[in-house]
Amino acid sequence: MKQLSFAVVGAGNGGQAIAGHLALKGFKVNLYNRTYQKLLPIIEKGGIELEGEVKGFGKLNVITDDMEKAIKDVDIILVAVPASAHYKIAEEMLPYLKDGQIIVLTPGRTGGALEFYNIIRRREDLDVIIAETDTLIYACRSSMGKSKIFMVKEVVAVAAIPNDKTEMVVEALNTAFPQFIPAQNVLETSLNNFGAVFHPAPTILNAARIETTKGNFEFYREGISPSVAKILEKIDNERMMVAKALGVNTISAKRWLKESYNAEGENLYEAIQNTKAYVGLLAPQTLDCRYIFEDVPMSLVPMSSIGKEIGIKTPTIDAVIHLASVMHGKDYWNIGRTAEKLGIQGKTVEEIIELVEGKRKEVTIA
Amino acid sequence: MKQLSFAVVGAGNGGQAIAGHLALKGFKVNLYNRTYQKLLPIIEKGGIELEGEVKGFGKLNVITDDMEKAIKDVDIILVAVPASAHYKIAEEMLPYLKDGQIIVLTPGRTGGALEFYNIIRRREDLDVIIAETDTLIYACRSSMGKSKIFMVKEVVAVAAIPNDKTEMVVEALNTAFPQFIPAQNVLETSLNNFGAVFHPAPTILNAARIETTKGNFEFYREGISPSVAKILEKIDNERMMVAKALGVNTISAKRWLKESYNAEGENLYEAIQNTKAYVGLLAPQTLDCRYIFEDVPMSLVPMSSIGKEIGIKTPTIDAVIHLASVMHGKDYWNIGRTAEKLGIQGKTVEEIIELVEGKRKEVTIA
CATH class of the missing domain: 3.40.50.720 (NAD(P)-binding Rossmann-like Domain)
Known part of the structure; x- marks a missing residue:
């Protein structure tokens, strides 16, 4: 070549x-x-x-x-x-x-x-x-x-x-x-987008802490407590449900931490706490950060919107999108990558797969 | 007497x-x-x-x-x-x-x-x-x-x-x-339940801070930053919309702070920061507190559920209920005071008012 x-x-x-x-x-x-x-x-x-x-x-x-x-x-x-x-x-x-x-x-x-x-x-x-x-x-x-x-x-x-x-x-x-x-x-x-799991929810769920401390705390290790980790597990689960419905190989965020950082734990909270790469990483200094303005419209909105097209509910993802929209005074549902912008609105699972795989429908001649 | x-x-x-x-x-x-x-x-x-x-x-x-x-x-x-x-x-x-x-x-x-x-x-x-x-x-x-x-x-x-x-x-x-x-x-x-506005959302939106500091921060003054106050304003607005649809007199949380504590400001954030009674009030020590286990099912759920019966959407209230449910591993929608438990399921605004006012429908004889 x-x-x-x-x-x-x-x-x-x-x-x-x-x-x-x-x-x-x-x-x-x-x-x-x-x-x-x-x-x-x-x-x-x-x-x-x-x-x-x-x-x-x-x-x-x-x-x-x-x-x-x-x-x-x-x-x-x-x-x-x-x-x-x-x-x-x-x-x-x-x-x-x-x-x-x-x-x-x-x-x-x-x-x-x-x-x-x-x-x-x-x-x-x-x-x-x-x-x-x-x-x-x-x-x-x-x-x-x-x-x-x-x-x-x-x-x-x-x-x-x-x-x-x-x-x-x-x-x-x-x-x-x-x-x-x-x-x-x-x-x-x-759909193997782990930023969608790790970035927006902890940012939203630490909004006041970010605004009153200018992000002066460890984003992953202090910002993701047991309760926040439960939200992340739910978001991860919704992501995996959408992936599964589309026949896509995906792993959980917990397993991804194991594969990427050799970090383990009983649950996502423990695995995050055991991820050495996260030690000392501080939170964003303001809420006007990519964890919101990029990850919410470009990661969470398309996951939710694709889910809606194919009948998978994503209530936890939706809650984070809504709170981010209110906090930023922006309609991230509208700004974000909806099924319409992805060109898959009204398509079935088979039609979406056909689009990305580039296969033609087989014609059966009776 | x-x-x-x-x-x-x-x-x-x-x-x-x-x-x-x-x-x-x-x-x-x-x-x-x-x-x-x-x-x-x-x-x-x-x-x-x-x-x-x-x-x-x-x-x-x-x-x-x-x-x-x-x-x-x-x-x-x-x-x-x-x-x-x-x-x-x-x-x-x-x-x-x-x-x-x-x-x-x-x-x-x-x-x-x-x-x-x-x-x-x-x-x-x-x-x-x-x-x-x-x-x-x-x-x-x-x-x-x-x-x-x-x-x-x-x-x-x-x-x-x-x-x-x-x-x-x-x-x-x-x-x-x-x-x-x-x-x-x-x-x-x-519906003049201001705890519903001031308690659950700041608790949920400071979940990790509560869990990692055992509530060692000022709940109102540090826990309610400008972005969190925007969520509270939206919750307050949804509460007022439900009240208005039922013909009920209500005031905003901002005006309530003025009437109760003589605290003023351009917006809810400023009014809260100017409320002297809130100075020094610390956050709950854990998430297992009445701000969640009482206020979510007994304040937010009935507001949302009554809203649904009469066609008023409460997406911000719903997001907080959902996140609280995931964090506590409880279905607060089910535990809480739904329209069914209040005996108003399927009732119109007129019928709900009739129930609480004890009035009979007027019969018009043609």
Whole structure:
């Protein structure tokens, strides 16, 4: 396979890390950010300095706030922006996309690829592939052209729409990162979204504590007490019920802590308390944080909305969405990824699976 | 009017205070408590020592765990138990009630008198009056036959079922306490329940803080931040919408703070922060507290359930009920005072008003 070229869309924590890392590995990488100001220190350096688990300097090819310049002629476009920006990014990108390009949302949160696909297919003749990962490949912090990578994850699942393109996407990504593996389909990457379980409910259920202490407490270990953990278990259960109804492989949040951090316990509360990676992690400083404004509309709303389409009730998820909406004075039901925005409104389980799998209905001739 | 005799049911904070105060005023008072153990120090003293705003010794007539002995021959039975015990107390009392007795739930929380009435009318020929107050007359703490009364409230509203008995109940109570005034009907006393606004939501939204600090923070001033106050405003609004639909006079929680504590502000958050009476009041030490196990099923559930009967949606109240149910592992919807338990299931607004007002439908002869 020829050496692939990349565009990274978004120069936040994840975008700077992945762009720098790809460049360090020798790939041609363009970096796009909508706000030019944020690109200035990177333009000055000509690339990204990497520290932590990955060290070195990644020289970038193009650093720009011009979407057309950023994505023209590249093979793979990695979208590393908050999920709440996916819709707008898709619309901005649409006129400049070319046949054969691969777009990977990293991560998609819940329904990212479906939402993107639903916009991209406005250009009916365009032949591009939309994919999403279930998580960002790094734990990292980036600022001003310096990215500190605390950890490169061992496994990141990817799926494309339609699903028969997943293998091609994984092969392409594997030329840079061996960590990417195929998921069952985008319903799996979308529903294996543990941020949906771990982020919004503890934020809402510690709202006053966040506002009166400016987040000065351990988010996971003090913010998730036995009663709060019961809420998280219920949310996790509702997530798994939706996944199960769609025939999707999923594991519980408790098992995910075991697989990711080797943390165990009788219940989710104990497993969280036994997760060493959570020690010392403080809460967000305000309620105006991604745990709410990204995870509520882009993770919880699509889980609830997909559930409603297929007859699975999600009362605990719904309660968190409602309280977040009241606290922020925003209608997250309306802002969020509803079944309509995902292009699956009114579809049966079979029709949703058919959409993501790209299979045609079999015709039985009597 | 002859000197009235009283039974006080429940020897908790409120029961000891009111029994002692009535006795000190010279009334014949029996005190009942289900747990005999709790009565022992009171039996030893022969009554209640009062301190604080009311000082002296109230000698009691009968101190007993025998319901029949406690209530036989008394004119007025004051029920001063958590609202979650009203149902059981009503069933225990039912065989011993006699015509002409007045039962006053103090307070009824939401739907207390309706629930009591619904049980009492199993004895079809029994002619007693059921009434409820909107609040307890004291701010007090009682223990072991000593009661400290911090404040005697200036005004306590009372209503009876049917409503045309309210005046008689107020007159009877006024022989002991001038503070009692008539409410519009039991829907007013039930829906002017500000505990429903101030107690459960801040408890749920500070669950982890309560569990990790054992309630060591100021419940109102630190536990109700701007975002939490927005939830309270929404709950208050839903309460007022239900009240309005039933033609009931109600004021907002913000205005109630002004009227009760002379506290003002641009919004509910500011008014709470400006309420001097809340300074230093700590949170409950655990989540297993009356703010949940009493206020959720006996205040929020009936508000929501009455709302559903008459077409008023209460999504914020419902979210709090759901989260409380998950946290406590109890189905508060089922435990709580539903429209069915209040005897108003399937009734229209007109029929509910007719039930509490005791009016017959007018018959128009064409």
